[in-house]
Amino acid sequence: MGYQVQQRGRASIDFLTDLRRCSNRLEADPAIAGINPGAIFDHPQAGTKLDFVSMQTKTLRLLSDSEAFRVLRLCREWMLAAHGRIAMEAFAEMPVALSAELDAAKSGSSTLQYAPDLTLPAYWDGYEFHRSSGGWDGHDYMGFVHGELIHFHMVGRALAGVLHAQRLAAAEAALYDAPERILEMGCASGQFTAALAGTYPNARITALDLSARQLEQALRRGNEQGASWSLLQAAAEQTGLKAAQYDLVCSYAVFHELPRAVAEQVMVEKFRLCKPGGALLMADVKPYSSLSAHEVWNADFWNQVVGGDPHWREYAMTDFIALAESAGFVNVVWQGLGQYHYPYVLTGRKPASH
Amino acid sequence: MSANRLKPEDIDKLGDALIALTHEVWVLRDRQKVLERLLADAGVLAPDAVQGFQPDDSLNAELGAEREALINNVLRALSA
Numbered sequence: 001m002g003y004q005v006q007q008r009g010r011a012s013i014d015f016l017t018d019l020r021r022c023s024n025r026l027e028a029d030p031a032i033a034g035i036n037p038g039a040i041f042d043h044p045q046a047g048t049k050l051d052f053v054s055m056q057t058k059t060l061r062l063l064s065d066s067e068a069f070r071v072l073r074l075c076r077e078w079m080l081a082a083h084g085r086i087a088m089e090a091f092a093e094m095p096v097a098l099s100a101e102l103d104a105a106k107s108g109s110s111t112l113q114y115a116p117d118l119t120l121p122a123y124w125d126g127y128e129f130h131r132s133s134g135g136w137d138g139h140d141y142m143g144f145v146h147g148e149l150i151h152f153h154m155v156g157r158a159l160a161g162v163l164h165a166q167r168l169a170a171a172e173a174a175l176y177d178a179p180e181r182i183l184e185m186g187c188a189s190g191q192f193t194a195a196l197a198g199t200y201p202n203a204r205i206t207a208l209d210l211s212a213r214q215l216e217q218a219l220r221r222g223n224e225q226g227a228s229w230s231l232l233q234a235a236a237e238q239t240g241l242k243a244a245q246y247d248l249v250c251s252y253a254v255f256h257e258l259p260r261a262v263a264e265q266v267m268v269e270k271f272r273l274c275k276p277g278g279a280l281l282m283a284d285v286k287p288y289s290s291l292s293a294h295e296v297w298n299a300d301f302w303n304q305v306v307g308g309d310p311h312w313r314e315y316a317m318t319d320f321i322a323l324a325e326s327a328g329f330v331n332v333v334w335q336g337l338g339q340y341h342y343p344y345v346l347t348g349r350k351p352a353s354h
Numbered sequence: 355m356s357a358n359r360l361k362p363e364d365i366d367k368l369g370d371a372l373i374a375l376t377h378e379v380w381v382l383r384d385r386q387k388v389l390e391r392l393l394a395d396a397g398v399l400a401p402d403a404v405q406g407f408q409p410d411d412s413l414n415a416e417l418g419a420e421r422e423a424l425i426n427n428v429l430r431a432l433s434a
Contacts, residue, residue, distance in 0.1 A: 011384035015377050074369040082374070 001105050001224060003098055005153060009090025013153050016079060016086065023075035029068030035059055035297060042293040046319035056305055059297055077306060084133030087149040091141060102141055108223025112215050115233040123259050123311070124210055131308035136188070136211035143217025147189025167195035169337045170252060170283035173345045179203050179247035183273055185236035185266065186210075186254030190218030190229070192283075196250070197227050206246070208232040208239060237265035241273055249274045250281035253343070256315035263318065267327040277352035280329050283343040288316040290336060290344065320346050328354065370431040378424050 005013065027033065037055045044050055063069040091098075106112070128135045132150065139145055156163050171192070179200055187193045187207035196205060207229055209215050215231050222229035234240060236254065249270045255263050270280055285303075288296045303312040324332045329348035336344050360368060393399040409417060 007385055007388065008381050011381040012377065014384070015380045019373070019377075074366070075373065078370050078373045081370070082377075 001101060001220065003094065003101075003148075005090055005149070006093045008093055009086070009149070012086045012090060013149075013157070016083060016154055017157055019075055020079060023072055026068040026072040026075075029066060031063065031066035032069050032072065033294075035063060035294060037293050037297045039293065041288075041296045043291065044288045044296060044317065046287055046289050046317055047322065048317070050317075052300060052304075052313060055297065056301060059301075073306070076302065080131040080306070080308060081133075083150065083154060084128070084131075084145075087145045087154065088134060088139055090149050091139070091145050099141065102144055102220065105220040105223055106216060108219075109226055110219050110222030110229040110231060112219045112231040113233065114212055118210075118233060118235070120210060121235055121237075121262070123262060124257075127310070129257060129308055137213045139213065142213035143189050143211075143215070143220075146214060147191070147217040147221070151189065151191065163191070164195065166337075166343055167192050167252060167283075168199065170281070170343055170345055171195040171199040171250075173283075173337060173347060174248050174250065174279050174281045175331070175347045175349060176248050176279040179279070181246045181275075182206070182248045182250065183241070183246040184208070185239075185249070185251045185270070186257075187218050187231070188214045190221040190231075192250075192252035193218055193229060194221060194225065195252075197222075197225065197229070200248075203248075204228070204230075206230040206232065206241075208234045208236065210235055237262050237269055239269060239273065243272050244275050244278075246273050247275055247278045248281060249278065250283070252283045253285070255282060255284045255320075256309065256312050258315070259311050260314045260318055263315070264323060264327075267323050267329075271327040271329060271350060274350040276350055276354045278350050280324060280332075280346065280348040280350070282320065282324075282346040284315065284346075285312070286316070286336060286342060286344050287318075287320070287334070288313075290341065324348050367431055371428050374431045375428050378427060 037059050040050060041055060126135065128138075132146070134142060134145075136142060136146065151163075180203060182196055182200060182203045182205045184193055184196060184205065184207040187209050188211065190207065193205060193207045196203070205227070207218060208231070209218070210233065212233055215233055218229070218231055222231070232239075232241075236251070251266075251270075255266070258266060274280065286299070288299070291299060299316065300313055303309040321332045321334050324346060325348075328350065330351055332346065332348035334344060334346045336342055390399065390404070
């Protein structure tokens with residue numbers, strides 16, 4: 001679907017992109033680049049308990065003397081607080097006809113099943129992940145606002161095409177050559193769904209999410225591609241779907257948004273829905289065990305402490321190999337992909353005899 | 355009268371306001387450049403036309419509404 005961001009929105013996104021690029025240079029300041037939270041945070045083992053609050057308090061005390069850090073934090077927190085509002089403003093100045101086009105784009109070869117009686121889980125309902133104003137559902141066209149204006153124009157431009165390549169690499173990492181049926185949990189606006197469809201063009205894809213507005217954007221994306229995706233509004237931990245239906249059960253960047261107890265439930269649900277002999281695929285951010293002490297501080301501070309990712313640390317300190325194995329998966333491997341070891345991908349199999 | 359109208363705890367908000375203001379300045383500079391290019395390309399603008407222009411009541415009202423939105427954007431950061 002064609003559209004053009006108007007002058008204010010375009011100039012605002014230019015500003016955000018350059019503010020991010022220019023302020024990122026401050027990370028090279030010796031006070032920031034040299035911060036070391038101590039040996040116990042060097043490759044911390046998943047499943048162990050470490051005093052992160054004390055670590056962050058101590059490093060923040062050291063960094064408070066750094067002008068570069070103070071300015072970097074000011075810029076990043078401003079961007080976190082402002083980006084959702086700027087995206088909604090950019091939508092508001094777009095032609096009125098766009099809303100009708102977005103409504104029309106919901107009709108096509110893909111389907112969306114809403115769940116009006118769904119009780120939204122407390123860890124999700126009303127929380128503004130990534131400090132994004134309006135959250136996932138706070139606007140009639142929030143799927144377009146997030147999937148296009150934030151994901152594609154703001155984040156995507158700053159990362160220059162890397163995002164889709166990462167999703168394609170993750171889709172290709174599945175331990176299943178030609179899955180006939182794929183289930184994606186937490187599909188949001190359908191970015192990874194599109195990567196799955198591109199990688200496995202003959203598969204029937206079912207994708208679910210809690211957000212009706214994000215699912216609507218996934219629906220538009222599926223229709224635009226002429227795909228027959230079955231989209232469902234459902235919680236990944238309790239899908240209500242029939243057991244053992246899918247050759248490949250997967251997710252992209254979902255588990256770091258879940259409390260540990262829910263992550264366990266989702267893994268159990270993935271196992272239940274997977275056919276015997278089927279494959280597990282979970283792509284997500286890097287675990288702390290793969291990072292140096294400095295990288296642990298960096299990821300923990302900018303995501304967990306100030307970034308609006310309240311379960312990031314729990315995710316990063318969870319042993320997902322053990323978690324998948326305890327759900328029943330075998331041959332489980334967890335590794336980073338490509339030159340930058342990102343995303344981290346967990347693969348495994350449901351025993352054929354199960 | 356105290357010269358310290360802002361308290362030390364307001365300093366973060368002042369920083370936020372400064373970036374918000376910089377954002378707004380950029381949006382305007384972008385728009386101005388676009389307009390000047392379009393008008394010059396169309397042969398509409400004489401070199402000193404903008405510099406010497408005096409707005410009428412209608413344009414004054416339009417400028418006033420946009421100015422208010424700009425100020426509110428800065429105040430949002432100061433009062434967050």
